[in-house]
Amino acid sequence: MIPEIGHFSLALALALAIVQSVLPILGASRGNVVWMQSAQSSAMGQVVFVGLAFAALMRSFVVSDFTVLNVVENSHSLKPMLFKIAGTWGSHEGSLLLWVLILAVFGAGVALFGSNIPAATKARVLSVQAWISVGFLSFLLFTSNPFERVFPPPANGNDLNPLLQDVGLAMHPPLLYFGYVGFSIVFSFAVAALLEGRVDAAWARWVRPWTLAAWMSLTAGIALGSWWAYYELGWGGWWFWDPVENVSFMPWLMGTALLHSAIVTEKRDAFKSWTILLAILTFSLSLLGTFIVRSGLLTSVHAFAVDPERGLYILGLLGLSIGGSLALYAWRAPEMEGGGLFRPVSREAGLLLNNLILAAATGTVLFGTLYPLLLEALTGDKISVGPPFFNAAFVPMMLVLVLFMGIGPFLSWKRADIGGVLQRVRFVALLCLAATLMLWYVQTGAPVLAYVAVAAALWLLFATLREWALRIKLFDAPLSESARRARALPRASHGMTLAHAGLAVVILGMVGSSAWKSEEIAFVRPGDRIEIAGFEVLFEGVEKRRGPNYLADQGRLKVWRNGSYVTTLFPERRSYPVARSTTTESAIRSTLAGDLYASITEPASDTAAKGGAWTLRILYEPLVNLLWIGAGLLVLGGALSLSDRRLRVGAPRRARRPQPQPAE
Amino acid sequence: MKRMLAGLPLVLAAILGAFFLWGLDPERDPNDIPSVLISHPVPEFALDPVPGLDVPGLATADLSGNPGPVVVNVFASWCVPCKAEHAVLSRFVERDGVRLLGINYKDKPEDALRWLAELGNPYSAIGSDLDGRAGIEWGISGVPETFIVGGDGTVLYRYVGPIVGEDAVAKFTLALQQAQGGLS
Numbered sequence: 001m002i003p004e005i006g007h008f009s010l011a012l013a014l015a016l017a018i019v020q021s022v023l024p025i026l027g028a029s030r031g032n033v034v035w036m037q038s039a040q041s042s043a044m045g046q047v048v049f050v051g052l053a054f055a056a057l058m059r060s061f062v063v064s065d066f067t068v069l070n071v072v073e074n075s076h077s078l079k080p081m082l083f084k085i086a087g088t089w090g091s092h093e094g095s096l097l098l099w100v101l102i103l104a105v106f107g108a109g110v111a112l113f114g115s116n117i118p119a120a121t122k123a124r125v126l127s128v129q130a131w132i133s134v135g136f137l138s139f140l141l142f143t144s145n146p147f148e149r150v151f152p153p154p155a156n157g158n159d160l161n162p163l164l165q166d167v168g169l170a171m172h173p174p175l176l177y178f179g180y181v182g183f184s185i186v187f188s189f190a191v192a193a194l195l196e197g198r199v200d201a202a203w204a205r206w207v208r209p210w211t212l213a214a215w216m217s218l219t220a221g222i223a224l225g226s227w228w229a230y231y232e233l234g235w236g237g238w239w240f241w242d243p244v245e246n247v248s249f250m251p252w253l254m255g256t257a258l259l260h261s262a263i264v265t266e267k268r269d270a271f272k273s274w275t276i277l278l279a280i281l282t283f284s285l286s287l288l289g290t291f292i293v294r295s296g297l298l299t300s301v302h303a304f305a306v307d308p309e310r311g312l313y314i315l316g317l318l319g320l321s322i323g324g325s326l327a328l329y330a331w332r333a334p335e336m337e338g339g340g341l342f343r344p345v346s347r348e349a350g351l352l353l354n355n356l357i358l359a360a361a362t363g364t365v366l367f368g369t370l371y372p373l374l375l376e377a378l379t380g381d382k383i384s385v386g387p388p389f390f391n392a393a394f395v396p397m398m399l400v401l402v403l404f405m406g407i408g409p410f411l412s413w414k415r416a417d418i419g420g421v422l423q424r425v426r427f428v429a430l431l432c433l434a435a436t437l438m439l440w441y442v443q444t445g446a447p448v449l450a451y452v453a454v455a456a457a458l459w460l461l462f463a464t465l466r467e468w469a470l471r472i473k474l475f476d477a478p479l480s481e482s483a484r485r486a487r488a489l490p491r492a493s494h495g496m497t498l499a500h501a502g503l504a505v506v507i508l509g510m511v512g513s514s515a516w517k518s519e520e521i522a523f524v525r526p527g528d529r530i531e532i533a534g535f536e537v538l539f540e541g542v543e544k545r546r547g548p549n550y551l552a553d554q555g556r557l558k559v560w561r562n563g564s565y566v567t568t569l570f571p572e573r574r575s576y577p578v579a580r581s582t583t584t585e586s587a588i589r590s591t592l593a594g595d596l597y598a599s600i601t602e603p604a605s606d607t608a609a610k611g612g613a614w615t616l617r618i619l620y621e622p623l624v625n626l627l628w629i630g631a632g633l634l635v636l637g638g639a640l641s642l643s644d645r646r647l648r649v650g651a652p653r654r655a656r657r658p659q660p661q662p663a664e
Numbered sequence: 665m666k667r668m669l670a671g672l673p674l675v676l677a678a679i680l681g682a683f684f685l686w687g688l689d690p691e692r693d694p695n696d697i698p699s700v701l702i703s704h705p706v707p708e709f710a711l712d713p714v715p716g717l718d719v720p721g722l723a724t725a726d727l728s729g730n731p732g733p734v735v736v737n738v739f740a741s742w743c744v745p746c747k748a749e750h751a752v753l754s755r756f757v758e759r760d761g762v763r764l765l766g767i768n769y770k771d772k773p774e775d776a777l778r779w780l781a782e783l784g785n786p787y788s789a790i791g792s793d794l795d796g797r798a799g800i801e802w803g804i805s806g807v808p809e810t811f812i813v814g815g816d817g818t819v820l821y822r823y824v825g826p827i828v829g830e831d832a833v834a835k836f837t838l839a840l841q842q843a844q845g846g847l848s
Contacts, residue, residue: 273670277673280673281673284677291684295684295687295688311688312688315681315684315685315688318681318684319681322677322681323674323677323678323681326673326674326677327674329670329673329674330667330670330671330673330674331670333670334666334667334670370680370683373683373684373687374683376687377683377686377687519744521744521747521748523751523783581830582829582830601748601828601829613751615748615751
């Protein structure tokens, strides 16, 4: 009965979405307040009904209701409760339901918190949001019903893919989707602005909190996914340039560009059509990700079951939403421009450069991801594009970006004094150079690019801190004066400092863990010793262990450093009899300096289980934890910026310069 | 000009869309990277043995006129996955009596010797492909790569990457059984 309630709720949500997609926008063009107001309640209604459907599906998973096909295919009665719950979004159908739920949440968010938005604009935004809802709710209901029943019900389920039975991954899709789908509301704002033919500073301020919220979730989601790959896949890598990773990374790059260009629109009333285009493209790339993951278009390690019919349906949705919005853009964007003029050296120019590089980087990732498809379509050749391409094309772009990122915040609006800026960062540059040379002296042997990257990251870190210190006159004024200035500084400004520093920390983690990584692969018998990066590792043997729904071979490794005992590691190889697959559970000793990472794979021969040799893989990854710490700083910086007074209050602050006028 | 610029994203999106539409063809399998060699005779090549090793070199002639299918493995001591794969290949030789032949790809003989001394040598012949010419003839995309060659010298199967992990081993075993079944 409860699954049917869920199914019915979805149908009701679709009906509401259809009404919301027509009535408010008509009301906005006719000046009918009641019609405009209807969006308010229908947006709330949608979130209630989709939420109900989601709860119904989750309940089926929690109680292991094996009359529901989705539960049979993705759950098992012996599975731990957390993973039963996570199974709700572990399948194509369930994750799409989560997608639609988040879509509704953002719509309701605007309905609830958007009291500072004019009624007509709000009505248009919510109608556009409802267009997306109609598309995806109908997709869900007509091609991917999560409440499908089976008869007769089987005694037990098929289990969720064991690789996905992991705490990190249980939380990964919700965060990622919150980011992906969060950009939908920014898209709706952009389309509404195109329909109205008006973009101004106020518009940029309305979309900022939503962009920030989506960007933060996406950042956290990507970091979590990368962390999962790091400790679960057993290779010790954290990024593989896999198509599915790339499609989550592209909206992030575009979203980052959008965050920055929207600042110019807000403060200087410029870059308007560019900001709108970025808003459309960011969500388009999110949709593209949804499409690629669910259509089997490209080869990847983690895709959903392939169904060409579904692929066609999503492609149709993509055509309508992306094609429609870009056509609207082509029609309306040329009419809106104007805004402030600026010199080639100014904060505007700096942010423009940021946008150009980020857009080029996104283009590169897009091209690399789709190249196998394009080539196959044109010549029939089948190839795959691997990390070498991406590293060669992407890394230099990022280095240039980071170089200018250090200077950018020093630049003033309209025209900046480059001489003065260079003078202020001269000390920072020297400091980086000295630190890098010292590193070179202590740690020779890494590729030149690694030292360049370290220098770039240090440059960004120091320059960012220097800019912050200058703003609050740290060390130039009494500490109490600095503290007063720090309090007076807008939180968005602190947020920027934190996020930029966070990126520097991430880069340090990336370089440290790839350029200075040590790796040993060995066949070991109990009693064998291995030396790596100053550690001595003793393999004591393997024991069998039984988990709730798996069997494990657990290795035992004692670790010493300089003769003193450090820790014991227990890497595991788990086999899941129901899902008929195996996973590696690596054992990691984590410190800020680096991770000692061990995993056991195949027994080296059939006799291994009886005391023979095992394949042991040990890695030492210096600084790898800076990746997650830096990602945390990025998110924290976003959160600080989100809590800025001007976004909370909504009313423009009393500013020194006159308020920007609406365009045209 | 401005109009054309504003229309550019739409045009690009439409072009991409057309590619996607083509790509959705259910007959298409993006995971399948075929080899042009499949069901063709092995390419012409002749490799000297690794100096200091007690097994002979490898040439085209060694691959035809065998009583059953043989396995040709491209490996190198600098290739980390090869080390993991070595155990699996050894097991095929010891347990199933597979005849395993090696192409030692762009590897210094002394490194290869040390590697084989440490891990054991399951290969009954190894050609030293110091300059990688034979690798080009075989059309390999990297190491390791493994081919199954029929008794008559026809390439029957190609596996790209290390045969490590249950899925990979099962896949390869199946191909090997098919190759053996097809001839007996």
